[in-house]
Each structure stands twice: as C-alpha cells, then as structure tokens.
Amino acid sequence: MHDRLAELIDNIKALEEKRSELAQKIREENREVYPEALEKNLIHKVEPLELNCRVAAVDGGLAAQEFHGFDLVLTRAVSVIFDYKNSKRASHIYYPSRIPDAEPDALTALDSHEFTWHKSLIRLRKEIEVACESVEKHKPDYILLDGSIVPQISDKPSEDSPVRPLYNKLLEDYKRLYSTCKEKECQLIGVIKDSRGKRFIEIIEKTLPAHQKGVLATSHDTSFLHFLLNAGERTFEFHYSNAEKEHHVLKDLGEWSPFIHAFYIKPVKDDRPLRVEFLKTHRDAGEVSSLIYSLSTINQKYAYPAILIEADMRAAMDRSELERACRNLLLRAGRRISFLPLRRDSRSFR
Amino acid sequence: MELGTVISTLEGPSTTDFSFVVSNNKVRKGHFVQSETEEGLLIGAVTDITRANRYFERAESIAEYERGGESLSKNFPTTDWEYVVANVRVLGVYSEGHLLRSTFPAAPGAKVSIADEKLLKGILGFDENGMLLGQLENHKLDVKVSLNRLLQKHFAILAMSGAGKSYLTSILIEELLERKPEQGRVAVVVVDVHGEYTGFKSSPEYSSKTTIFEGRKIRIGLGKVSPQILGEFLPELSSAQKRDIDSVLLALRQEKKSKNELFDLDDLIEKVGSSGMKETTKAPLLATLSSLKALRIFSKSDNPSVYELAQPGRLSVVDLSNIDNMRKKQLLVAYFARKLFTARKKSRIPPFILLIEESHNFAKEKASKQDMLSKSIVEKIAREGRKFGASIGLISQRPVQLSTTALSQANTHIIMRVTNPYDIKHIGEGCEALDESMLKSISTLRVGEALLIGEAVNFPVFVKIRSRKSKKSTKGEEIDVLARKFEELREKKKADVEAFI
Incomplete structure (x- = not known):
C-alpha cells in the first residue's frame, strides 16, 4: 500500500514537472498566432476593473430521495444581485427571495440513468428560469452562472428517453436566456470552478511537435494552465467547440452556438485557473476577464467571485430540508406501497 | 413587544x-x-x-x-x-x-x-408593600420583596469584595427603617466590622433612628455570663478546669447576689486565686482568665443592654472597625447574638434582624475551637430563629468558608458578582434553584446587579439595585479620595506647625 502510494506520488510529481517544463517552453516561444484562437497571442494580462455596476449570480440546489414507487426531487434556484460602487458592495437583493422555497417534483418508473438526467435537468431548468427572470426584472450589467452557460453532454438524454422532452424544454430555456441577455444588454458569463475541459489543450496541441504532446494527453486544461499562466493572466479567447454543428449539445442551440466563447484565467498565484464561458454579444474577453478577475482576487487561496459563493450558500439544500419534505409527504399520504423507502435505505439491522 | x-x-x-x-x-x-x-x-x-x-x-x-x-x-x-x-x-x-x-x-x-409586567409582578411574588430593592433587570418593574418572605427564613448576601454587598445591605436597612408601626417594624442590629454603616448616623432621614455602638466601649457584664457560656468563651480549658471554674463562678454569683452586688472579671480572678483548687489547675486557669482580661471587654454590666440594642424600627450599628483582635470580635458577637436570641425567645425585645458582615469570620465552616466562638449561636439562630422572629442576614465574600449549616438555613440568597471558582461552586451546591446558566452569570454580574433567588421570590430574578438614600460611610471611600484627603490633612498639619513656630 505505502509503496504503491509512493509510486503514485512520484508519477504525479514527474507529470507536474513535465507540465511545468512544457509550459515554460510555450511561454518562451511566445507564438503570436494559434489556430482556432480568437485573439492574437497565447497569454493576455488582465486589467483590474473598478466595479461600478450591477452583477447577478445564479446557483441552484438539489436534493433527491428514491422511494419504492417514485422518485422525489427538490430543487431551488436563487439569484443574488450585488450593486458595486467604487469596487465596494453597496447593496444586495435576492430573487425570487432570500431563501426560496424548494420545489418538489416526482417521477415514476425511471431507471437510474434517467433519474440522474431528470434530477440534473430539473435543477438546470430552475436555474435558467431564475436567471432569465432575474435579468428581466433587475436588469443587471452582468449575470454569472455557477458552471457552464450551455448544457453538458452528460445532461443530454438519449432520443427515446422519457426525460428527453425535459431536455428539449431546457434548450428553449437557454435560448430564452441568451436572447433576454442580448436584448437587455446583460453580459452572460459562466464560471466553472472545477473544469475538466480539454479544449485549450486541443488547440495548442496542434502547434506542438509530436514528442511534446505526450504530457498534454494526460492533462486537463486547468492542470496544465496552472503552470502556464501567472497570476493576473488569461488565455486567448476561443470558441466552445471547433465544430459547433457536430457538437452534441451546441448543435441543439442552433444560431446561438457560435456565440459561446471561453477562456481561462488565473486570478491569484496560489489557486488554480478558472474556466470562463461567455455569450459573445456585447463585451469581449478582455472586459469579461477584468470583471472576473476583480471579483475573484479577494482570497489568495480561493479565487472565486464572492457573489457566486453567496449564491451557492443561498441555494444549497440542507439534508434536513429533504427529510422534512419526506416526513411531510408520508404524513399526508399515509402508509402506501409507493411511499415505502428503498430496501437499501431501510435495512433491518443497519 | x-x-x-x-x-x-x-x-x-x-x-x-x-x-x-x-x-x-x-x-x-x-x-x-x-x-x-x-x-x-x-x-x-x-x-x-x-x-x-x-x-x-x-x-x-x-x-x-x-x-x-x-x-x-x-x-x-x-x-x-x-x-x-x-x-x-x-x-x-x-x-x-x-x-x-x-x-x-x-x-x-x-x-x-x-x-406582561402586570402579570409578572404576581408571578414572581413581588409585594406591593414590600421592600424596594431595585428594578427587575431588563424590565421596568420594581422589585419589592415581602418582609416576611425575606426575613422569616433568613437570607444571605454573597459577593466578592467591592461588588456592592454593603450598599445592598444599606438599602435593606433603609427599607426596614422606613416602615411605619402599622406595617410592623423590626429591630435592626448590624455587626459592622469595617464601619461601613456609620453613615446612617449622619444621614438626616435615618440619624434619629440610628445608634452607633463603638466596639471599644462595648462590655460584657460577667454577672450575666452563665458557666456554660464562659466555657464556650474559653474552649482551651480542660474538663477539670471547666468544672472548677463553674463552681467558682456559681459561688461568686451567689455571694454577690446575696449582697446585691455586681461583679466583674477581676472578682472572678481573685476568687479563683483564693480558692482551694489544686495548684496544677489553678495556675493555668488564672493565666487563661488573665488573657481574657487583656481583651478588656468584661465589666460588671452589659454595655449596651439588649434592650438598647434591639428597638423596633431602629438601627443599632455594632461598630467593630476599631477592634483588630478576632477573638474579641467573636466573643462580642457570640455574647450579644445569644442575648438577643434569648431575649427574643422570651418576647422581651421586638423581632429583630441580625446582619453579620464578614459572616465567614463569625461562623467559619472549618476552624479551630478557639476560632469558633460565635459559630454555634449563629447556627442556632439560623436553625431556630424563624419560630421566634429572630432573623439573621449573613453577608460574606467567602461563601466557601461560611458554615454550611448557617448558609443552608438562609432560604433567600442575594448573589452579587463572585469570581472565585470555589465560591461559585459552593454557591451552586448550596442553592438548588440555581441552574448552570445562572451560575455562569454570577461571575459576569456588574457592580450593583444581583441575583435574587429563594424564598423571597417565586423564581430567580436579576435585580438592578436601586440607589441608596443613606450617606456612605467614609470607610468605603474610593482609594483616590482617601489618598487626596490624607495628603490634604498632612499639608494642613504642616502648615499648622509652621504657623505655631
């Protein structure tokens, strides 16, 4: 066990050294043009921004419980809106409220994959709905989502799945959000804190000789970019996908897919880079990165916008909320076969 | 609200x-x-x-x-x-x-x-005609406790030095002195070890109702001392010595009674000297009596008499502040407390409240025989006083050193700031109505705040003690005031000397 762990550590150390060496070479090379990059130069310095604007951030919470005859899902989404004056948070409001009620939803006869999709789609729909309403009602200059601004491939059910209609509705929600943001001149931004994306590596790989590509094959964008970027720097801007029409999700977003852009930013020295996606309607990567940088540099070890942290805390579902909802349900429904807990949740001696 | x-x-x-x-x-x-x-x-x-x-x-x-x-x-x-x-x-x-x-x-x-504060008054057991101690903490409600409920089963005021024990005691005294005859007035006797209650004499409202008995002038009339009490005064005597002195004392008493004369300690010493007891008993007995004589508290008659000491609606301050000898103080307290209790049992004096400052020095939980001269009478009044209208108020800054028998008979505790953990623990053990949270609060009470708990109230209450009306004794003055006065006096003396020269 100890030997194996020591071996693992050595391998990771070696990999990190290789990433670091390659990153150093790429920085020194200082290429001006990269294929598929939407800007010249690999690395851009981010200018801090004096915040005098209204920023919204949306996050959702989810809790689920499987019963013998149905699956219960509770979701909640909240939008936190901060008004900044001279980079200070001057005031804040919440939409729809400080602690919105969790919405219950139940589906029957789903297999475990479908249940997973169902949960995720319900939560996403709630988040996008709240984001959209928040833009309409409170007219922020920026709206931040906790995560991507497009659905993930893992969220897309198969064609014949009973939850596919839910996915289709979600696509409509996203499109409504994009058009609302465009119309209200609100910049839509997605901040992905633990991205496993490899899009950036795919781009720069094309410029590297074969012997240098090996280390990238075993890296995510952020694990490599940690060595490439210094604090206060970002990558060039790039499209979410190089083949929007073939991409599993982007192709479903129709005319909006070319407007989904992304970049990586490293706000502070001691934390990893963030992946930032944005809808390229009004502002460019420079402006968006300045905002994210200014919102994220308040903690030298945890670079993440304060407003998203607040939204996460507001939206998080407590285990006790689910327990209360289940108790309430059982009290009202009485003892019915559908309401029995799963056997694994009601073992006799454990 | x-x-x-x-x-x-x-x-x-x-x-x-x-x-x-x-x-x-x-x-x-x-x-x-x-x-x-x-x-x-x-x-x-x-x-x-x-x-x-x-x-x-x-x-x-x-x-x-x-x-x-x-x-x-x-x-x-x-x-x-x-x-x-x-x-x-x-x-x-x-x-x-x-x-x-x-x-x-x-x-x-x-x-x-x-x-609702109107309901609260009844719920907490306040008495509209009771003694006003202050205001209920955080409420606009006067804390008026019933005289009977507070005094009948005794009370204790426990707090560290400087927390306001004497101040609160003064307020209790004021309330007792202000009672009208139709309300029922008790005699107030305070054993004042630091001269903190002498200010009553200079307060216009209370001056006429106050008598100060200076410790140096207080005397015990030996003729009134029974052999048993004398034995208690001299705990160091052996059984044989006690027997011998008992018989000498009885003989002296009969002799003087027949001549209609009073006697003092000198008479007793002379009588022992001329008695036929063995030299091995006589010599140490004479030495012991001489040590008693050195205290200079025995005389032919009591001063004051118990009738002077206990008068309805009046305050008697037994000022022991000029006496340093603890034995002497204990002897005086033991003697006069006993006299008061005996007189009260025979209804010769009005119901009284005996307030004992530094009561841990007069009723010590653990002490040598020589240091327990007043303990038994304090405990006796605490145990039996209720039936006879003899009440005791124990005032102490070291509850842990105070007799548990006496303290347990004090059915009302007024607790002010205490920080010593041993004292806090002792208070908690001795007062079952105190819960953990209240016990913790004791160390954080501010000066002038008190926790009133026990017989006088239906539920424990925190009280903001009211301002006193009586004058403060100069003994309790702030150290900077005393220092200033000292220097002013010295300057004046110097100037007088210079003027004289």
Whole structure:
C-alpha cells in the first residue's frame, strides 16, 4: 500500500514537472498566432476593473430521495444581485427571495440513468428560469452562472428517453436566456470552478511537435494552465467547440452556438485557473476577464467571485430540508406501497 | 413587544424548555417572556442567547478573506446570515391569576413576546408593600420583596469584595427603617466590622433612628455570663478546669447576689486565686482568665443592654472597625447574638434582624475551637430563629468558608458578582434553584446587579439595585479620595506647625 502510494506520488510529481517544463517552453516561444484562437497571442494580462455596476449570480440546489414507487426531487434556484460602487458592495437583493422555497417534483418508473438526467435537468431548468427572470426584472450589467452557460453532454438524454422532452424544454430555456441577455444588454458569463475541459489543450496541441504532446494527453486544461499562466493572466479567447454543428449539445442551440466563447484565467498565484464561458454579444474577453478577475482576487487561496459563493450558500439544500419534505409527504399520504423507502435505505439491522 | 418565533429543535419545545428565533434584538438573557399555548399563557425566562453566522464558522476562510485588511462584510452580505436563538426555561402557565405547572409545550411557530409586567409582578411574588430593592433587570418593574418572605427564613448576601454587598445591605436597612408601626417594624442590629454603616448616623432621614455602638466601649457584664457560656468563651480549658471554674463562678454569683452586688472579671480572678483548687489547675486557669482580661471587654454590666440594642424600627450599628483582635470580635458577637436570641425567645425585645458582615469570620465552616466562638449561636439562630422572629442576614465574600449549616438555613440568597471558582461552586451546591446558566452569570454580574433567588421570590430574578438614600460611610471611600484627603490633612498639619513656630 505505502509503496504503491509512493509510486503514485512520484508519477504525479514527474507529470507536474513535465507540465511545468512544457509550459515554460510555450511561454518562451511566445507564438503570436494559434489556430482556432480568437485573439492574437497565447497569454493576455488582465486589467483590474473598478466595479461600478450591477452583477447577478445564479446557483441552484438539489436534493433527491428514491422511494419504492417514485422518485422525489427538490430543487431551488436563487439569484443574488450585488450593486458595486467604487469596487465596494453597496447593496444586495435576492430573487425570487432570500431563501426560496424548494420545489418538489416526482417521477415514476425511471431507471437510474434517467433519474440522474431528470434530477440534473430539473435543477438546470430552475436555474435558467431564475436567471432569465432575474435579468428581466433587475436588469443587471452582468449575470454569472455557477458552471457552464450551455448544457453538458452528460445532461443530454438519449432520443427515446422519457426525460428527453425535459431536455428539449431546457434548450428553449437557454435560448430564452441568451436572447433576454442580448436584448437587455446583460453580459452572460459562466464560471466553472472545477473544469475538466480539454479544449485549450486541443488547440495548442496542434502547434506542438509530436514528442511534446505526450504530457498534454494526460492533462486537463486547468492542470496544465496552472503552470502556464501567472497570476493576473488569461488565455486567448476561443470558441466552445471547433465544430459547433457536430457538437452534441451546441448543435441543439442552433444560431446561438457560435456565440459561446471561453477562456481561462488565473486570478491569484496560489489557486488554480478558472474556466470562463461567455455569450459573445456585447463585451469581449478582455472586459469579461477584468470583471472576473476583480471579483475573484479577494482570497489568495480561493479565487472565486464572492457573489457566486453567496449564491451557492443561498441555494444549497440542507439534508434536513429533504427529510422534512419526506416526513411531510408520508404524513399526508399515509402508509402506501409507493411511499415505502428503498430496501437499501431501510435495512433491518443497519 | 414581539421578540421572535418558537422553533422546533431536537430537544424541544418541551414542557420545560423551548427556543425561539429572535426577530427583535432587544431580547436579553434574563428577560421574562410569554407565548400563547393551548393551556394558557406560557411564561418563561430567557436562560441563554446564541448568535450564529455561517460566514464566520471557518477560521481559515475568514483569515484568508481578511488578510488584505478588508472585512469579510465588504465583499459578502454577512449580516444577512446572522440569526439569534434564545433558549427559554418554562416557569409555568398563567391561568386565572395563578402560575400552574406547564403540561403542554409551546407550539413551533408561535410568537414570543415580552412578558406582561402586570402579570409578572404576581408571578414572581413581588409585594406591593414590600421592600424596594431595585428594578427587575431588563424590565421596568420594581422589585419589592415581602418582609416576611425575606426575613422569616433568613437570607444571605454573597459577593466578592467591592461588588456592592454593603450598599445592598444599606438599602435593606433603609427599607426596614422606613416602615411605619402599622406595617410592623423590626429591630435592626448590624455587626459592622469595617464601619461601613456609620453613615446612617449622619444621614438626616435615618440619624434619629440610628445608634452607633463603638466596639471599644462595648462590655460584657460577667454577672450575666452563665458557666456554660464562659466555657464556650474559653474552649482551651480542660474538663477539670471547666468544672472548677463553674463552681467558682456559681459561688461568686451567689455571694454577690446575696449582697446585691455586681461583679466583674477581676472578682472572678481573685476568687479563683483564693480558692482551694489544686495548684496544677489553678495556675493555668488564672493565666487563661488573665488573657481574657487583656481583651478588656468584661465589666460588671452589659454595655449596651439588649434592650438598647434591639428597638423596633431602629438601627443599632455594632461598630467593630476599631477592634483588630478576632477573638474579641467573636466573643462580642457570640455574647450579644445569644442575648438577643434569648431575649427574643422570651418576647422581651421586638423581632429583630441580625446582619453579620464578614459572616465567614463569625461562623467559619472549618476552624479551630478557639476560632469558633460565635459559630454555634449563629447556627442556632439560623436553625431556630424563624419560630421566634429572630432573623439573621449573613453577608460574606467567602461563601466557601461560611458554615454550611448557617448558609443552608438562609432560604433567600442575594448573589452579587463572585469570581472565585470555589465560591461559585459552593454557591451552586448550596442553592438548588440555581441552574448552570445562572451560575455562569454570577461571575459576569456588574457592580450593583444581583441575583435574587429563594424564598423571597417565586423564581430567580436579576435585580438592578436601586440607589441608596443613606450617606456612605467614609470607610468605603474610593482609594483616590482617601489618598487626596490624607495628603490634604498632612499639608494642613504642616502648615499648622509652621504657623505655631
């Protein structure tokens, strides 16, 4: 066990050294043009921004419980809106409220994959709905989502799945959000804190000789970019996908897919880079990165916008909320076969 | 005034406790609150208040966000996350003028408001015609305690030095002196070891009702001392010595009685000297009596008499501040306390309250025989005084050293600030009505605040002691005032000397 762990550590150390060496070479090379990059130069310095604007951030919470005859899902989404004056948070409001009620939803006869999709789609729909309403009602200059601004491939059910209609509705929600943001001149931004994306590596790989590509094959964008970027720097801007029409999700977003852009930013020295996606309607990567940088540099070890942290805390579902909802349900429904807990949740001696 | 909403927790609401989330930050520990229930109006006391905020739970995060010198609240809406929960101990359910035992808990979601002060007066057992001690902490309600409930089963004032024991005692004395004959007046005798009550003599309102008995002039009439009491005064005597002196004393008494004369310690010493007892007994006995004589407290008659000492509606200050010898002080207290009690038993004097300052020095829990001269009579009054209208007020800064027998008979405790952990523990052990939360509060009481607990009130209450009307004795003056006075006096003396030269 100890030997194996020591071996693992050595391998990771070696990999990190290789990433670091390659990153150093790429920085020194200082290429001006990269294929598929939407800007010249690999690395851009981010200018801090004096915040005098209204920023919204949306996050959702989810809790689920499987019963013998149905699956219960509770979701909640909240939008936190901060008004900044001279980079200070001057005031804040919440939409729809400080602690919105969790919405219950139940589906029957789903297999475990479908249940997973169902949960995720319900939560996403709630988040996008709240984001959209928040833009309409409170007219922020920026709206931040906790995560991507497009659905993930893992969220897309198969064609014949009973939850596919839910996915289709979600696509409509996203499109409504994009058009609302465009119309209200609100910049839509997605901040992905633990991205496993490899899009950036795919781009720069094309410029590297074969012997240098090996280390990238075993890296995510952020694990490599940690060595490439210094604090206060970002990558060039790039499209979410190089083949929007073939991409599993982007192709479903129709005319909006070319407007989904992304970049990586490293706000502070001691934390990893963030992946930032944005809808390229009004502002460019420079402006968006300045905002994210200014919102994220308040903690030298945890670079993440304060407003998203607040939204996460507001939206998080407590285990006790689910327990209360289940108790309430059982009290009202009485003892019915559908309401029995799963056997694994009601073992006799454990 | 609405204060919050009852919440459901793992522990409650129960019939004994509940918690409520605070909507009005005016709520304070010790507040009396009420909430409507199916049984009637539930009355409780706030025992503790906790404040929580999720943003400030993780020290490392707070430190990291504030490293740049900016407060966390600049970037986060931290105040929105704060909530306050108050824990309440249920006192009972108010129904038809009575407080009944609660048999059904408060409902989660029910509103909690500050207790109606008119109801509170009755619930807490205050007496409209009682003694005004001050105001109920956090409420606009006078704390007036019934004379009978406070005095009949004795009381103790326990606090560290400087917490306001003498101040509170002065207020009690004022209240007793202000009573009218039709209200029933008791005699007040205070054993004043530091001369803190002499200010009553110079207070216009109380001057005519106050007599100061200077310790140096107080005398014990030996003729009134029984052999048994003399034995108690001389605990170092052997049984043989006690037998011998008893017979000498009895003989002396008969002889003087037949001649209608009084006698003093010199007479006794002379009689022992001329008696036929063995030299081995006589010599040490004479030495012991001589040591007693050196105290210079024995005379042919009592001064003051017990009738002078105990008069209805009057204060007698036994000022022992000029006496340093502890044995002498104990002898005087032992003798006069016994005289008062005996006279009261025979209804020769009015009901009295004997206030003993530094009572741990007069009724020590653990002491040598020589140091226990007054303990037995203090304990006796504490045990038996109630039946005869003889009340005792024990005032002490070291409750742990005070006789547990005496302290346990004090059915009302007025506790002011105490910080010594041994004393706090001792107070807690000796007073079952004190819960953990109240015990913790004792060390945080401010000067002039007291916890009143026991017979005098139906429930423990925190009291803000009222201002005194009587003049403060110069003995209790602040150190800077004393220092200033000293220097002024020295300067004056110097100037006088220079003028004389």
